[in-house]
Amino acid sequence: MAGLELLSDQGYRLDGRKATELRKVQARMGVFAQADGSAYLEQGNTKALAVVYGPHEMRGSRSRTLHDRAVINCQYSMATFSTAERKRRPHGDRKSTEMSLHLKQTFEAAVMTQLYPRSQIDIYVKILQSDGGNYSVCVNAATLAVIDAGIPMRDYVCACTVGFVDETPLADLCYAEESGGVSSLALALLPRGGQIALLQMDARLHQDHLETLIEAAMTACKGVSKVLDDVVRQHLQEVSMLTGE
């Protein structure tokens, strides 16, 4: 049987999007009251929940305390029911440890940690349903949660994956595309300044194509940032209306 045709001659992808189009992004902030900040974000069929505690005093080993800035602690996990096959996912396996580390690096670059010396910020992200682009969805959800917690950031951190098919970059890959043998790249961007918080790729790609791919990823990230900005403004409006009464 022939494999899937990822990009048709007419320029449509498997799910009917064009090459540069993102999946539908929907988000809500402040979903939990007990945490300091929280957000729920759907990007197509990938759904993530992010919760932020802090900044608070160092917990656990005090030796990790930094005297000039806050420590960011990230934890990534996937729900047992997040994929087509139910699977128990033990805590701290290689994949999620790596993902946690990536998240940590991303947010260390974005959060103004120097404002909170000797303290700690916890970011917990859980994937409830996975359909490709887990990392970027986590970053986007966590950004909203951090904003919800009122922790100052340099800018939104927006992330997006980009794949490369038939000499064309495809924005925001879904699972079918990711598993279809596409070399993909994940990029986290601070859109206003255009600074890259994290760039990660573990597939083979010719050097000549890298530039165009990063370019496409940046455009996609800027698209995401617009949506996130709308969500934040909407949320603020709702909150201010409630408190205004």
Added chain:
Amino acid sequence: MLKSKTFVKKTRSGKVMKIVREHYLRDDIWCGSEVCSECKQESGVLQKDACIESNLCSYPHYLIPDTNVVLHQIDVLEDPVIRNVIILQTVLQEVRHRSAPVYKRLKDMLHEKEKHFYTFTNEHHRETFIEREPGESANDRNDRAIRVAAKWYSQHLKTFASHEDGLKVVLLTNDQGNKQKAEESGLLVYKCEEYVKSLIANPELVDRLALSDDDKNEITSAKLLFPEHLPLSRIQAGIKSGCFLQGTFRASRDNYLEATVFVQGEGEDSTEVLIQGLQNLNRAVHQDVVAVQLLPRNEWVAPTSVVLQDEGIAKDDDDNEEEEEKALKVTAAEAARRSTGKIVGIIKRNWRPFCGMLNVSQIKESTRHLFTPADRRIPRIRIETRQASTLAGQRIIVAIDGWPKGSRYPNGHFVRSLGGAGEKETEEEVLLLEHDVPHQAFSQAVLSFLPKMPWAITPEDMVMREDLRQLTVCSVDPPGCTDIDDALHCRDLENGNLEVGVHIADVSHFIRPGNALDKEAASRGTTVYLCGKRIDMVPALLSSDLCSLRSNVERLAFSCIWEMNHDAEILKTRFTKSVINSKASLTYAEAQMRIDDTAKNDDITKSLRGLNKLAKILKQKRIEKGALTLSSIEVRFHMDSETHDPIDLQTKELMETNSMVEEFMLLANISVAQKIYDEFSECALLRKHPAPPPSNYDILLKAAKSKDVEIYTDSAKALADSLDVAKVDGFPYFNTLLRILATRCMMQAVYFCSGMDSDFHHYGLASPIYTHFTSPIRRYADIIVHRLLAVAIGADSTYPELMDKHKQSALCNNLNYRHKMAQYAQRASVAFHTQLFFKSRGILNEDGYILFVKKNAIIVLIPKFGLEGTVFFDTKDKTIPKLVFDEEGPTLNVEQHTFRIFDKVKVTIRLDDSNIQHQKIRMALINPVIPGVSVPVPDVEPQAKKQKLDH
């Protein structure tokens, strides 16, 4: 833009898994019609006045074919008359799943501007997307989707219809149920045949229609000739449990009632299963993937060495088959029996359009005729046509539609005509098609990547290059060669050593990886040389001009330069991209004359003498290492300059200079192979020549023994040495004959990727490593090697495919296939020209040697023409003489005379054109005289000198 989601369930490899995919529906998918003012498309693909003369639809209309129409009637759709067709995404996807070749053809049509084919992405259109309803099968859903899309189109176009005869859409389907439902919903719908038959202006299109199911029933008689094929599910179960074997069906060229199935086992062990008899063959066609069931051991048979052809008039289906199969029923020795089986089912048909000719039916008014393919392994095909009288005597292409179990022959339909049989152009086209040689003109896309003329070397080109323009470089090639890809030089160095350079055309400079030009060259794989014709791998601008290292022009080259001492030992090897200016393009004969002419002492001649001297030493060294010198007779035709008909035939002569050039090319290839392998151990493209299995030598050993000569085959060296001493007094040609036989024992040399194999040895050249570097103009493998070497020396950048060993390996497979096919095509072309030659010569009597002895025939080689022919002893019209075949010899006893390998015979040669499709060279025995077998010496017609004046 509207987005919505649906859920799709899907099973995979036994497990039932729920797969959820998003499905976005859009409202920015346009209809593609020129008329439409609502859709915001840039330019419509479908024409405003889509008129075709039809007595069913007198108004302009667009066609929407359903999946089965596309799959089965692709030949009709490809006709230039059919234009303005809407291919729905549903149809495109279904076709993609079900048949890759049809999908490719459909894609090609969609890209062709003149055809006005448009793809409508109906599955993502907001108004034409439908969900599968509970209880609805996937096929039904797709049919409904097609109807919904057709409905949408008809309504959409109606809004722009200015008058009554506005544009309409016509749905084509062959499915009765679908047609009825479509009619109910008010669509214009026709069966494909109805529609095609209604096209008044183009009656010939009807012949291209594939027979649909109900037509087939008419033809078949009630009696079932063949056992039913098993359904795929049972075949799969059978293969899993081991009672069936899966393999590729290979029909026998000589006997239409016999075939083998090649079963690919794990690793090296693959087996062949013999199939005998029509019932057991059970409608399998050459190259099909089939399932076989082994017969019980007591029913096993031995392969017959009888030559049997399915000839004569069309047999009725109820004809008695027993008579035909009687010939097979020969009791064979127990030992010779092989595993025998019967075909129980077809896993995958591998039908392609076949070239051949029509056997016009005896009944004048009949529209059903039998078609005889040129390839003898393909059965005859029954087709329906009204233009039989015009098609008789023409070469035509026919496609198979199906083979019902009650029919003796498969049913097919006419695709197109190639031209009169026997005409040179037609025959050339046939042999190119039959050998799957891509020979169309290069497409615009390919040509667009050629360098712009006038072309000159720019300073940028010079950055990575060495300037070797001042060197005395010259090229030596066969006469008339325009694609010169190698040039040589040799000069003395100050330290007393010699510098030898091989300069190869830098084709990879012009063909950049991944573009259309590169893809085309990769798919063609090699330039094919036919007699008097060349099918280029790269466009002529490159092959005969910009890349060709002609004399007195500046050309880009890839040079391999050695420093050697006078004993031809390599002291230093260097590779570089360069610019050269060849001082002379010589032929082998010219170069030879310069070397021999002591009066000449110019630079070129000195250089040639130096090369020649080194080449002799190199050759000596190579032979000492055990390289084989094998022999095969190559012939050259002298062509008439006007008609391009062969007027004389000559076996190719080899001169010292031939071997001089060859020696340096071998050296360059070996040096490059070593370099690229050192640099890229995983992905170097190399060439190997495996040692043949000992059993291959049986025939050679037997033949040598019959003349009391010992041949040792333990190693290449032993073989080479024993061939050298093999001589029989009073039989000077014996050695050459032995070498010809030895050549037949060899394996094919193949390209492979170093990361995928561990055996690199080249048996024939006795080299541990080898590749092809020296002919990039005519071989694609060389281009890849050039790229690898360029990366290795830092002269060019790499690209992902070059480093991917799986892709390389796939490429190698294609190249090997193309090379094999090119070789066959070349041989077929020589055979055809030999026929032309004998046609003009009439009957000739010649001496020949027996090369093989078969059960009912001997194969004779005529050294004068390099021609091989078969002398049959059991011709149909004559009484069969007493034949006794002894496999040990092998010898054949005909009446009183015994034939052995290498016997000298005298035969008469003439062209047999009684069967116009397979014109053959017929040989008949003159000497030894055997009553009832040999023929009297015919009068040789005086060699007609006037032939030349005739035209």
